[in-house]
Amino acid sequence: MRHGRLALRSALGTGVLAVSALVLAPAAGAVDPQTATLDFECGSYGSGSATLKAAQNGTGATIELSTAAITAPIPIGAGAVNSTLTLTKNGTGTTTFTGNANPALPAGSPVSTGPLNGTVAPGDSLSAKSLRIVVFGITVTCNATSEQKPGPFVF
Template identity: 50%
Template sequence: MRPSRLGIGAALAAGALAVSGLALAPAAAAVTPTDAKADYDCGSFGGGDANLRAVQSGSSITITVSTSVVTPLPIGAGAATTTLKLTRNGGPATATFAGSSNPSIPAFSAFRSGPLTSATAFAPGNTLDSYFAGTALTLKIFGTTVACEAVTSQTPGPFVVN
C-alpha cells in the first residue's frame, strides 16, 4: 500500500502552519526596566546603592536585591530574611516583597537576596518605585535587623508592569 501524496502534503502543510504560528506568537510580558538602582540609608550599618532586578511572570513579579551593605560574617544560603517595600502607582498604595532566599555570602561581601515574592497581583500599567514613608528595605541577619530608608527614586525609572 502506497502512502497518498495528498495525505503527506496535507500533513506537511499543517506542520508548516503550526511552526509559523509559533513564530508569530506574542512574546511573554516583561516588566520594564528589568534593572533599577536606588540609594538607601541603613543607619549605622551604612548604605548606598541597591540594585533591583525585576522579573514578571503573568501578574506576578519577583525582585532580586543586591546592596552595598557589607556583612562582616559569612551568611549561609537562606539564613537571612529580606523585605522590600515599594510605592505602587505613585502611592499611597504599596507592594511588599519578601523572602529568605539569599545565596551563600562570604564574609566582607555585599548582601544579596532574592528572588523576593509579593502576594500582590499586578496589572499592566502598574508602577513600582522607591518607598519614602519609613523603612523601605529590611535585612534580618543572625537576629539583627538592618532597617534602610530609600534616599532616591529608582533610576532609570520605576518598574512598569506590561
C-alpha cells in the first residue's frame, strides 16, 4: 500500500509540473509587437504614415497594412490590389510578404491591403523597408522614411 501512495504522489507531482510548464510557456506563434507604425514616401502618389498588424501561425505569418500615403483615386474592388511588402530580415537580408486580399476601397480612402503572406522562422526580426502596390496595371512604390515603431516584429 505504501508503494501505491508513493506512486500516486509522484504521478500527481509530475502532472502539476507539466500543467505549470504549459501555463508559463509563451504562446506558440507569438509575434511582438503585434502592431507597428512607420512613414512611407510614395513619390508623386504621396507620403504618410502606415500601420502594420502582424500575426503568426507556425512558420506562416501575415501582415495587414493600412497607409494614408496612398489614397484610392476611384473605387477599388476587393482583391484588386496586388501588394508586395519588403522587410529587412535580421538586420542584413530581406524577405517579402505578398497578397491581393484588400477590402473594397471607396474613392479617397487610404489604401488597406492584407493579409499579406510570408514565411518566418523562430527569432526572425522584420522591419518594413518598402511597399509595392499594383492597381489596374499602375505600380506605386513606397519607401520607408522612418524606423518602424515601437520596433521590428520578432517572431
